Amino acid sequence: MSLQFVMGGAGSGKTRYLYETAIKQAVEQPDRLFLFVVPEQYTMQTQKELVRLHPRKGLMNMDVLSFKRLAYRVFEDLGVQVPAVLDDMGKSMVLRKVAGMVRRDLGLYGSHLEQPGFISQLKSQISELGQYGIRPEDLKQVEAETDHPLLKDKLKDLGVIYKSFRDYIEDHYITAEEILDILCRELPRWEKLKNSVIYLDGYTGFTPVQYRLAELFMLHAREVVCTVTVDLRENPYEKCGIQHLFYMGRHTVCRLKELADRHHVEIKQEIRCDRRPGWRFKDSESLDFLEQNLYRYTGKVWAGKKPDIRLCQGKTPAEEAAYICTMVNRLVREDGLRYREIAVITGDPVSYGRELIHPFEEAGIPYFMD
Template identity: 25%
Template sequence: MRLRIIAGRANTGKSTYIYDEIIRTAGKTKDNLILLVPELMTYQAESDIIQRYDLPGIMNIEILSFKRLENKVLEEVGGNKLSEMSVFGKIMLLKQIFEENKEKLKVFGSSYRQSGFLKEFEELISELKQNLIDGSSLIKAASNVEDELLKNKIYDIELVYSEFHRRTEGKYFDEEDKTNLFISFIKESSYINNSRIWIDGFESFNHQRLSVIKALCDFSKSVTLSLNIDSSYLENPEDKDDFEAFKIIHDTYLTIEKLDLHMEVISLEQNLSLAPEIKAIEKNMFSLNAEEYERDTDNITIYSSLNPYTETQRTAAKIISLVRDKDYRWRDIKVALGSLDTYETNIKRVFAQYEIPYFLDVKRDILNNPLSKYLLSILDMFIWKFKHDHVFEYL
């Protein structure tokens, strides 16, 4: 029931501290070493560890998301043999519940017919489950509300939510039900019992995820969690000028404190940024009483442009200059955008014109991938006995 917290602001080396500790531990033990990171960071974290320490591979080190860890434990203890309900199944069940109870509903009696309403309600149910809110909690909340419309909405939500729970309990499982099952099975998992766990890259956790962390602390050999906040902010945050920037993380810390765990805080204070200007920005960006930076700024340049297109052109010219004149490599350069929708078309056009290789970090529909279309069209031809449309789609 012990939790170590690595606390430090940006660029103080929290991830490096964790990676170093994992590598040191890997040489001394045969325990499972697990690094938990957000879903989209698993590949990057694995790549960073291999490249940073020049490793040919990693054997007893696993970089996982919470969902992947959940699946591994359920596979081990047999919890994956469940009748799982998809999002579409939940929406169909919700439609049936709304139709059967429309006379009882005070506000949402006909709303379910609106486009997108059932999808939004399905997401609401998922959020209620993730934060461990049941029907009785909703009734209690409604009794404390004076606004009649809001009170009736909460009563409607409780009616549908409770009916949804009654019809699915013990029969069908969604993602949130699987997580609850995972929490109950952690104590039976020899994989977890023989593991040392590090958690990195998160700012906040819902109540269900906090229950997972507590169970991991109870039944694994050790758990270490990094938080992007100065350790001095954990005790007297209101005294700091830029406290609002760290409020979410501080609230996370306060919630973890309530888990009845013995916590040890390891403080990292030195900013490892090489450029003094970057250090000054990190320190003062959100401060109400920012310190004036009086030295010359060699590492920060501010440009103004007429529109996003000319801004993209200037950026492309700067990238070409760095690669041609200062021996940078393409992979050394990143472009951070405030809005990808605004710049995506310009980047594709301008970077192609300047012959700059690039990767856009956007989600792509796998069904629009040429290889996927090719394989599906072959299958369609055989399934539908070479119908005209499918043959031409293949060609």
Template identity: 25%
Template sequence: MGLRLLLGRTGTGKTRRCLEEVRAELEKEPLGPPLILITPDQATFNMERELALLGGSLRAQVYSFRRLAYRVLREAGGAARLPVSELGRRMILKKILLEERDRLALMGALVSRPGFLSSLSELIGELKMCRITPEDLGELIEAPRGDQQNNGWNGKRPEPVTGMDEGPVSPGGQGGPACSPVQDRKPHIPAGPGGDLKTAAPVVMPGGLLERKLADLYLVYRRLAMDLAGRFADPDDYLDLLARQVSRADFLKDCRVWLDGFASFTPQEYAVLQALLVKARDITVTLTLDPALAAGRPAEYDPFVVSWETRRRLHRLARQAGMAVREEYLEPDRNWRLAKAPDLAHLERRYFHYPTVQYAGPVKRVQLFAAVSPRAEVEGVARAVRR
């Protein structure tokens, strides 16, 4: 069991390596434990097509995080409740805003404004993605202004894992203390007498505009959680459910997992990875990162800074799980994807580097196109694609 990071620049063969390893496993043991490839939602079709070109197999399966959640919840439990669509959540939010209009300092007057429900629903989705519950907002509101720096809220995005040091991590670092189980993040929702939220005391948070916005958001968010509890399932909660149910999914026992196409992960996805590290035989994560930058943190404007930070967090996650981390670097000078396009290969390597280096060969695949509007620009690109 362990975590392997497959690092290399764009086009150096990271996806190719994953598929070759899957093919080798299928040839060695066609009916063994599952081989799971996890990609972003928009990349699952391409990965399934590449897998089909290998001959196809019931053992090898392609998932996004959301599709893996559906699969696990069907087996381990949690998929029985009716899912709420994005439109359904907006309808529930409008009902809540109308019922709580007298207690809302700002949002009550915005319920009929075009686009407001969409923005509010998107905000709540982002809070869930970052694993921020109504209880967390309540703690922030209840804390005095001077104590907000000491109550666990400092205005920064919460870390996906806890109990780790913040220092730099050397490549190939060994595991540390044992991993604690993924916490059950069910929100605690204050209510009035008899459990009726509508009879609860109004949220009072004197102060500026931000404080009143947070108070309104807290009230709406906790009402939404209570209205959905026990009856409906919000798809934005599926990854939290997945993290809790991975240990009960028998089909994942001793599986091998490859994650390809990600530059970073959300806190929910880190929680899923934390659970998979315990369940799977091994996990491979590909990251687009220049090996020359692995030793030290790149500059903030560097295109690889996001991947470098993801690498650091994955090291910390594995150390918390008590597992070793292996890193493999693919040859930076061997670009499989751009082998027949040297001008594009030069652009990929030099575009963000200073001082610039001029390409000496003939330019055949790079064109500059000026358009009078974004629509004309899109139409020009479409014509070029059709040609």
């Protein structure tokens, strides 16, 4: 039982270190299981990269899972029967039904139930309450403690709907968020875990139930290795305020360390990925400079050669979209890039998404809206 952190800034090579270390150990110790637990949308890319780097071009005694996929793997091995799981559409249908049933008990939300998108927002709120283990009783407690009238009304209505939702699905369905609660109960019985090395990669932080699973990993697995994005010029083991740029990374380190200390789990010396320039920016010193100083307010100014950053200004979103479309075509036709190597990132995906769809389709540019 041990815990080890791999720390560094973005693009510093944390994930690459995990891949190379895991592959080397997997070849040397074929009887041991090496599990990568990564976010759901990251599993396929991780599998692809591990296969590419592996000398035998196969995962063999390695596996890549998200927390949810790990749950189903454990349930399958242990023969655990799980009730029917409500998907997003099912949640929305149940919420619409129960909200209608308790409509007369709703003060603030009663007049909004027919508004487009309201049930969808309510579904997202209910899902988040489930992720963080919030019960209807907890909402009542917060409602009693607050002096803000509007917040009190919202908490009251949300509590009524949430309780009705829980009562309606009880003994018939479970939500996707409850799968991890079941996993917490069953995981200690999974024999494969005792001979496993667990790699936690790609997370900026964990929900309470995921911390419970990380605690079980530390108690029952041979070793847990977790990557954390922090600024190594500061002490990552020191707590900081929520306004700090790397609050989530440092909070993760402190929380996992507390769990390890509580159970007397060995904490190994951390791996510090501090190569400069970072691996991701080895061909661009200006981007490496940006990564080290963005939102740091150090007062430093780039004084090197022409940076790999260009600032352009458009009068309207439509003008910006047209410029982006032109740039994408130029990068593909003249610079040899592939469409999958280009990303358009915006703080307002709804508005800019509408502006981008038409010029992209006219130019025949394939795209995926996330």
